[in-house]
Amino acid sequence: MLELKQIHVQFGDKQVLKDISITFQPGEIVGLVAPNGTGKSTLMNVIMNYLTPSQGKVILNNELQYSNKTNEVKIHQDVSMMPDQSDLYNHVSGKNHLKIYQAMWNSDPKLIDDTIVQLGMESYVKKKTGTYSLGMRQRLCFAMQIVSNTQVMLMDEVMNGLDPTHVELISQILLQKKSEGKTIIIASHLLENLEQYADRIFFMKNGELKLVDEMATGFNEEKVTTIRVSNFSQEHLEAFKKQFTELEVKMLPNGKTLIDVSEHKIALLGHITQYLISQGLFDFSFGTVTLNDLYSMEYQQK
Amino acid sequence: MWNYFKWELKQFFTNKKNIAVYLILLFLAVYFALKVAPSYEPIEKVDVAEMEARYETRDEFNKGVGGIKNKHTEVVYALSIFLQWNNYDKARIEAIREKDYLKYAKATAKWYKYSDQYIVKSKELFYNPLYYTYNNSFGHADGHYGYGYTSSRFTGYVEGESKLSIELFEERTALQTLQRLLNSYLPVVLFISCILFSVDIVLKDRRYPSLLKGFPMADWEKLWMKGLVAFLGSMVAVIPLCVGFIIIGIQSGFGDFSLPVPIYSYLEGTFTNMTMGTFILQSTLFISVWLLFFIAIILFLSLIVKTEFINLFVSFIVIAAEWLYFVRGMGTYTDIERFPTSYVQVGQIISGYKNFIYESWHLTYQNGLIIVGSCTILMMILTLIVSQSKRFKLID
Numbered sequence: 301m302l303e304l305k306q307i308h309v310q311f312g313d314k315q316v317l318k319d320i321s322i323t324f325q326p327g328e329i330v331g332l333v334a335p336n337g338t339g340k341s342t343l344m345n346v347i348m349n350y351l352t353p354s355q356g357k358v359i360l361n362n363e364l365q366y367s368n369k370t371n372e373v374k375i376h377q378d379v380s381m382m383p384d385q386s387d388l389y390n391h392v393s394g395k396n397h398l399k400i401y402q403a404m405w406n407s408d409p410k411l412i413d414d415t416i417v418q419l420g421m422e423s424y425v426k427k428k429t430g431t432y433s434l435g436m437r438q439r440l441c442f443a444m445q446i447v448s449n450t451q452v453m454l455m456d457e458v459m460n461g462l463d464p465t466h467v468e469l470i471s472q473i474l475l476q477k478k479s480e481g482k483t484i485i486i487a488s489h490l491l492e493n494l495e496q497y498a499d500r501i502f503f504m505k506n507g508e509l510k511l512v513d514e515m516a517t518g519f520n521e522e523k524v525t526t527i528r529v530s531n532f533s534q535e536h537l538e539a540f541k542k543q544f545t546e547l548e549v550k551m552l553p554n555g556k557t558l559i560d561v562s563e564h565k566i567a568l569l570g571h572i573t574q575y576l577i578s579q580g581l582f583d584f585s586f587g588t589v590t591l592n593d594l595y596s597m598e599y600q601q602k
Numbered sequence: 603m604w605n606y607f608k609w610e611l612k613q614f615f616t617n618k619k620n621i622a623v624y625l626i627l628l629f630l631a632v633y634f635a636l637k638v639a640p641s642y643e644p645i646e647k648v649d650v651a652e653m654e655a656r657y658e659t660r661d662e663f664n665k666g667v668g669g670i671k672n673k674h675t676e677v678v679y680a681l682s683i684f685l686q687w688n689n690y691d692k693a694r695i696e697a698i699r700e701k702d703y704l705k706y707a708k709a710t711a712k713w714y715k716y717s718d719q720y721i722v723k724s725k726e727l728f729y730n731p732l733y734y735t736y737n738n739s740f741g742h743a744d745g746h747y748g749y750g751y752t753s754s755r756f757t758g759y760v761e762g763e764s765k766l767s768i769e770l771f772e773e774r775t776a777l778q779t780l781q782r783l784l785n786s787y788l789p790v791v792l793f794i795s796c797i798l799f800s801v802d803i804v805l806k807d808r809r810y811p812s813l814l815k816g817f818p819m820a821d822w823e824k825l826w827m828k829g830l831v832a833f834l835g836s837m838v839a840v841i842p843l844c845v846g847f848i849i850i851g852i853q854s855g856f857g858d859f860s861l862p863v864p865i866y867s868y869l870e871g872t873f874t875n876m877t878m879g880t881f882i883l884q885s886t887l888f889i890s891v892w893l894l895f896f897i898a899i900i901l902f903l904s905l906i907v908k909t910e911f912i913n914l915f916v917s918f919i920v921i922a923a924e925w926l927y928f929v930r931g932m933g934t935y936t937d938i939e940r941f942p943t944s945y946v947q948v949g950q951i952i953s954g955y956k957n958f959i960y961e962s963w964h965l966t967y968q969n970g971l972i973i974v975g976s977c978t979i980l981m982m983i984l985t986l987i988v989s990q991s992k993r994f995k996l997i998d
Contacts, residue, residue, distance in 0.1 A: 348816055352992075369820055369990060377818040384812040391616060397813075403605035404817045444813075 301325055302379065302452050302483055307346055307356035309339070309507075316342050317353065318507035324452065324483045329474060331498035332487040333512075333591070335599050338504050340487040344454045347485070348381050360452070377405070380450040382458060385437035390430030394421065394440045397429065398447050407449040415443045418473060419466075434461035442470055452483045459490045471497050491591040501591065503598055515598070516589045525562035527572060528593070530583040532557035543575060544568075552593060553600035606819055607827045614799070614835050617806075623798050624842050630791070631846030639779055639850050644772050645732045646714075646752045648706075650698050657691040660684040676726070683720050690716060703766035707759040710771070714753035722746050740930060747958055751864045754873035758862020761875075767855060775857030776850040777878050784885045784949030788843075789892070790921060793946070796836035796893045797900070797917040803828045804904035804996060805913075811997045821989040821996050825901050832897045837890075866954030868963040873954075881952060884967060888948045891974050895942070896920070898981035905985060905994050921946055933962025942977050945970035 302324040309317040316339045345351040349366040502509040548560040690713035697706035721727040729745025859879030923943035938944045950956045956965045
């Protein structure tokens with residue numbers, strides 16, 4: 301278990317992290333979502349003690365804190381951060397990268413070959429990383445962290461540069477690691493993908509963590525709460541509001557319009573469907589608010 | 603920890619800069635062996651023509667003035683010493699013609715001792731003119747040292763069991779060349795190589811921060827392993843140099859470890875012989891301590907200053923400092939033996955040459971080991987203390 305207590309980070313006048321307190325449980329995947337430069341990486345750097353917060357503590361398993369360098373070594377034995385693909389040694393093979401991570405964390409050597417097979421890296425893993433594409437490098441970095449096999453894994457933009465097949469492959473491995481009891485904290489911009497496997501998703505804004513479930517009604521619920529309509533113009537909006545005065549409608553900067561039907565009866569959905577078709581609006585769907593919608597509301601709305 | 607050591611070792615030997623240093627050393631070794639070593643002209647060479655010319659001149663003089671009754675005191679003096687001098691020269695010439703090298707060594711040892719005995723306090727007699735080079739105000743003293751050195755060396759050949767040869771007499775064999783180099787710039791070459799190897803051993807990690815920062819290993823352990831790798835890598839620098847050694851050995855013979863190496867005693871003003879094996883062993887130990895010293899300095903600076911230029915600058919200052927303050931004979935009025943920088947030229951310390959030119963009996967091998975060793979331990983302790991501080995991180 302990893303606990304952050306009142307973490308506060310300030311660069312000059314800018315408060316990057318404001319009294320963040322949160323606990324990450326074993327067997328949990330936590331997603332961090334925010335535009336670039338809002339503190340996701342800073343938070344991870346604090347967890348790794350690469351950055352000392354002006355206030356607050358990181359506590360591992362209720363006992364270990366970064367109070368001295370001996371403890372730092374102990375914490376790093378259990379908490380690791382995925383390396384950045386730009387930091388790979390270009391003259392060293394992928395397999396040797398995996399070997400050093402396995403050796404440094406003294407994990408099961410079998411993990412190396414298993415991970416190589418799982419991620420489909422057999423064809424290139426013995427070549428120098430200088431010859432790798434962005435996606436290959438990214439997979440190697442992910443593999444390195446999997447090979448380290450730590451209790452807590454921090455991943456910053458793990459899906460960067462990956463094609464959909466590998467995004468799916470890595471998602472499956474993340475779920476497998478979760479089932480093994482690992483705590484995985486992921487910062488990602490692939491929101492739909494994150495929704496698939498994250499147990500909790502937090503938005504970072506103004507230095508604070510906001511749990512997505514608490515931001516939108518119906519998010520994560522197994523019922524129709526929202527109708528998402530494309531190409532909804534201002535004229536459509538005004539006409540719709542006259543027709544359905546009791547409904548709340550939100551136009552998002554991402555081009556989608558959300559009609560909140562969470563508090564209304566199923567029969568109303570039929571009326572709305574008929575109305576939308578009559579207005580020549582055929583691109584709509586029923587469901588819940590998506591992470592993309594929330595992101596648009598939170599970060600793109602002026 | 604050993605896994606990290608293996609990783610660092612692999613990084614070290616695949617580092618392009620380090621490979622370049624090894625290649626440069628190899629080039630220098632081969633160039634030296636093929637070009638410089640064969641053209642080495644010792645002052646005290648086996649020159650039969652010179653011996654004959656000297657012998658005949660003095661013999662002519664002896665015969666010419668021998669019968670004159672009223673001789674000038676200087677002539678009387680010359681006659682009294684030339685006779686014995688020529689006996690030695692004659693024996694040397696005959697020995698060379700007969701290829702009786704033991705006889706040559708015996709006569710030569712006596713010749714140098716005899717010569718030095720008369721020349722050292724004389725204003726009319728001089729050592730080999732090659733000692734009196736332009737701008738050298740200490741030509742006479744250097745000649746005294748050179749003759750004492752040569753006499754002791756040839757005495758060693760007589761007493762030893764080494765296979766004698768002209769190459770051996772002229773110090774051209776591989777081991778003697780090594781000895782000469784240890785007395786001149788070889789230690790400095792090894793120190794510079796060590797500095798170049800070590801200069802980025804900590805700071806190179808800044809290029810791979812996210813990959814290395816999270817290793818579950820204490821900074822002092824990493825530094826210890828890095829230091830060990832730098833030390834081993836610096837010792838490996840001997841391998842390319844060995845190529846030159848082998849080439850010289852094939853050309854002029856290898857010599858052997860029982861060959862005499864004259865060691866000067868400042869207090870007694872005399873030479874005693876040490877075996878080549880002991881000289882090389884002592885030099886290796888002293889150089890090793892120096893290498894550890896440079897590595898310790900660089901590790902410490904890498905932690906606190908984090909600039910490769912500063913690592914280079916400070917290390918080179920340590921090497922070059924002696925050239926900045928050196929004045930011949932300054933040991934009589936300055937405690938130069940307290941500065942570790944006075945011990946950089948390892949071979950000259952062991953052979954006692956430094957005592958001779960500084961005119962101090964304190965610059966000894968033992969003192970050098972104690973001072974440089976203490977500085978090394980001090981730097982290591984400081985590095986250990988700093989590495990424990992949360993303020994200083996290996997990678998920022």
